Amino acid sequence: MSQEIHPAEPEATRRTADEAESSRASRGWWDRNADDYQIEHGTFLGDDRFVWGPEGIDEMEAGLLGPLDDLEGLDVLEIGAGAAQCSRWLAAQGARPVALDLSHRQLQHALRIGDGIPLVQADAGVLPFRDGSFDLACSAYGAVPFVADPVQVFREVHRVLRPGGRWIFSVTHPVRWAFPDEPGPEGLSVAASYFDRTPYVEQNENGDAVYVEHHRTLGDRVRDVVAGGFRLVDLVEPEWPAWNTQDWGGWSPLRGRLIPGTAIFVCVRG
Numbered sequence: 001m002s003q004e005i006h007p008a009e010p011e012a013t014r015r016t017a018d019e020a021e022s023s024r025a026s027r028g029w030w031d032r033n034a035d036d037y038q039i040e041h042g043t044f045l046g047d048d049r050f051v052w053g054p055e056g057i058d059e060m061e062a063g064l065l066g067p068l069d070d071l072e073g074l075d076v077l078e079i080g081a082g083a084a085q086c087s088r089w090l091a092a093q094g095a096r097p098v099a100l101d102l103s104h105r106q107l108q109h110a111l112r113i114g115d116g117i118p119l120v121q122a123d124a125g126v127l128p129f130r131d132g133s134f135d136l137a138c139s140a141y142g143a144v145p146f147v148a149d150p151v152q153v154f155r156e157v158h159r160v161l162r163p164g165g166r167w168i169f170s171v172t173h174p175v176r177w178a179f180p181d182e183p184g185p186e187g188l189s190v191a192a193s194y195f196d197r198t199p200y201v202e203q204n205e206n207g208d209a210v211y212v213e214h215h216r217t218l219g220d221r222v223r224d225v226v227a228g229g230f231r232l233v234d235l236v237e238p239e240w241p242a243w244n245t246q247d248w249g250g251w252s253p254l255r256g257r258l259i260p261g262t263a264i265f266v267c268v269r270g
Contacts, residue, residue: 015201019149021209021212023102026211030105045082045085047088049089053170053238054249055240055244055251064234075136076098076135079143080100082101099119124153125149131160135162135165145213150214158229158230166269170263173237173260173263177215178194183250183252187255199213222235234266235263235266240255244256
């Protein structure tokens with residue numbers, strides 16, 4: 001009887017990872033894990049909701065993109081769109097969204113859900129659009145935490161936005177980097193330096209990265225926004241709402257009521 005061979009579990013480490021390696025790792029990881037991600041989180045995200053993060057803050061209530069009535073007729077780019085749930089919500093408000101993602105498999109889930117949202121597979125650091133194509137750009141945990149050069153992404157977003165366009169994105173709150181990625185009490189004790197920018201990498205037996213996440217301090221993020229040509233007009237740190245009783249990876253009601261889990265940057269193109 002033949003013995004089934006299972007691939008070795010990736011090794012978690014901290015090491016440098018350049019833009020090319022980070023991009024390859026992200027594309028492969030999301031293609032492999034898109035199905036499980038949509039099964040696990042699809043109900044929470046909905047098919048046509050705009051949720052900014054694991055806390056469950058909803059754009060319908062948050063209004064970070066601007067007044068609801070002002071969205072009608074806007075050309076909007078969603079970066080790291082996944083299955084395009086946020087773009088579908090934008091379309092329902094009368095906007096004209098384009099959903100962009102690095103992962104082909106994630107975009108297949110967008111096709112599965114449907115509604116005819118324009119889909120583009122591309123790297124956020126090299127956006128395949130003409131200058132001044134959009135009025136608004138947004139990203140809910142898409143692309144930014146996984147790129148080695150966020151300023152390049154911001155400059156590309158700046159390029160494709162029209163003057164005065166808004167760029168709103170959410171990422172893991174930088175303070176979380178110092179804590180273990182655990183939802184329980186073990187995730188409440190500092191275990192690493194907040195100031196250590198060495199990327200978190202999961203690599204295979206050949207030493208090739210299969211997952212990469214990059215850390216920036218809060219100050220780094222602000223400086224990156226400015227270097228990308230934007231003006232920061234708000235920084236939102238959502239509190240964990242009482243209604244949300246479920247864990248999402250290392251995010252949980254226990255931790256969310258004590259330390260921030262998400263940071264949302266509201267920026268305007270200069």
